[in-house]
Structures are given as C-alpha cells and as structure tokens.
Amino acid sequence: MTRPPSTSTPFPPPPGARAYALRTARGDFAVVDSPPAAGAQQRGVALLLPGFTGSKEDFHLLHGTLAARGYRTVAVDGRGQNESDGPADDESPYAREELARDVLAQAAALGTPLHLVGHSLGGQIARAAVLLDHSPFLSFTLVASGPAEISESQKQRVKLLHDALAVMTMPQVWEAILAMGPPEEVGGPARGFGAPEQLRLRWMNHRPAQLLATGRQLCAEPNRVDELAAVPLPLHVLSGARDDTWPVPLLDEMAVRLRAARTVITGAEHSPNLEQPGPTAHALADFWDRHPRR
Numbered sequence: 544m545t546r547p548p549s550t551s552t553p554f555p556p557p558p559g560a561r562a563y564a565l566r567t568a569r570g571d572f573a574v575v576d577s578p579p580a581a582g583a584q585q586r587g588v589a590l591l592l593p594g595f596t597g598s599k600e601d602f603h604l605l606h607g608t609l610a611a612r613g614y615r616t617v618a619v620d621g622r623g624q625n626e627s628d629g630p631a632d633d634e635s636p637y638a639r640e641e642l643a644r645d646v647l648a649q650a651a652a653l654g655t656p657l658h659l660v661g662h663s664l665g666g667q668i669a670r671a672a673v674l675l676d677h678s679p680f681l682s683f684t685l686v687a688s689g690p691a692e693i694s695e696s697q698k699q700r701v702k703l704l705h706d707a708l709a710v711m712t713m714p715q716v717w718e719a720i721l722a723m724g725p726p727e728e729v730g731g732p733a734r735g736f737g738a739p740e741q742l743r744l745r746w747m748n749h750r751p752a753q754l755l756a757t758g759r760q761l762c763a764e765p766n767r768v769d770e771l772a773a774v775p776l777p778l779h780v781l782s783g784a785r786d787d788t789w790p791v792p793l794l795d796e797m798a799v800r801l802r803a804a805r806t807v808i809t810g811a812e813h814s815p816n817l818e819q820p821g822p823t824a825h826a827l828a829d830f831w832d833r834h835p836r837r
Contacts, residue, residue, distance in 0.1 A: 553744055554626065557603045559610060567648035573626035575599045575618045577606035586613035587681065587836050588655050592646065594663030595757055598625035598745050601662065604820035612828040619649055623753030625745050630752055637756035643671035650679035658831050662686040662816060663788065664757055667764055670771055677774045682834045684779040684827060687813050689789025690797045691766040697788050701758040708751050717746045768800050777834040778803035781826055783811030783818065804830055
C-alpha cells in the first residue's frame, strides 16, 4: 500500500532514526522509527499517529528526547497520508473503523506492547482502535484531541476545504490555504515541520478522499468518553494551554471523566509536539515511566 521511502526522500528522518515501509497484514505504511539512544536503558516502544493534514514528520522534534529517555518511537503516516498510499477517489477505505484496524495492524507488525499516542485526528483514530482491542497497548495518550466533534469555527474551515476540493486541484487548494492563513486543524505552513516546499509536497501527497472522509469525521465524531473510560488502560490527556479546535476546559473535563493523567504544556496551542517539543516529550516519557511494560 505504500511507496517505500527512497534514500532521496524529501522527508529525511531526524538523526538516529530511519524511514522505511512497515509491512502489516493490511498493507505497508511509511514510518519513522527512532531507537533508544546508545547507552540508555530501554524502557519501551511508542506508536505515534498524526493529525488531519499532518504526517509522521510532525513528531520529528520528539524523537531525540524520547530516545534519550530510553524509548523507541515509531511515527506513522496513516492510510492516504503523505508517503502512505491509499485511493484518491474512494472514501470507503478511510472509514473510521478501517483506519482503526490499520492501527491494530501496525501494532501487530511491531510485535511488542506499545504506548499509543494520537494527535488531534490521530487521537480519535487511536481511540477507535483502543475500543476495538486495547490488548496491544500499555497506555494511551490523547494529544490535543477532544471528546467529540471539533469546534464550530474549525468546522467552517473544514467545510471551506471540502468546498475547495470539489472544484479545485490540490495545488490550487494549497495556494488557497496559504492565502487563508494557518488554521488550527486544517493545516498550513506555520503548522508544518520544515521548508515550504516540504509542506507543499506533503499536501500534494495526501489523497483527496482521505481529506474528505476524515474531515467529515472530525465534524461529526460522536462522544465516546464513557466507552473509553471503561477500557482498562492508563490514559493521559495532553494539550497546549490554548486550543481553538477543542477548547482547553473541554479537554480538562474529558480528563476528569476518563480519570486520566492531565498535562497542559505552557506556550503551546494545538500542536504541542511542534510548538514545545521538549516539554511535550518529557511529559510523555514521565507518563510512560509510570506505566512500564507488562
């Protein structure tokens, strides 16, 4: 399912990590795999899922700190995201349960109990996977990912994106995004991981059907907090101090209902993994340290 990254990939992995195609029972997925640092005590493995219009590169700034803390981290492009393949026009493979089963297949391919992390849309996909089968996971962290649908202001941004995709090409939509400015959830250059050309290429690599299907899901996601609260996993809700996609008080309330650990990253908004990577990485590792491998 994946075009395997080549040695000339425009998305080079961070130092010490490697990019490759992870083979699973549901196809291949592009990943960045960062081992524990030399000499560090090996403490576990984490699977990292990116958000809407994002990619595995959104976690680049976390890998080094987490490696030093003894964690192997595997960031993945989901089906139809960036370097992972998927149909351009058929939305059915991007149904929520299909994407959740992809996560379970990725966990099975890695072959070890995992700490699961999902940013934004990735958090909702990860939640669906945990509700299908929590057994592959040691813990679950939601990063800037709320209990149900996104805020009304972000729904309007997603609607603009959908309307644009109906009448414009992907390059034309990218130019419109640049003109509109970087919204919280729809993406934009200030939310990216590298040079403008990398951001444009990542956008061009996304499959339109994936954007349409997952955008609709963000606007209609049901509240599954009670279901998640019944899952016997350590839970963690991490966010920035401000968030226009799911307001922080809503995330606070969700954490209480989940009886979850709660971390608020000062100086960050919707993407603490990009905006404050050091404190975010240490918060993740601190939580994982409290819940070691079974």
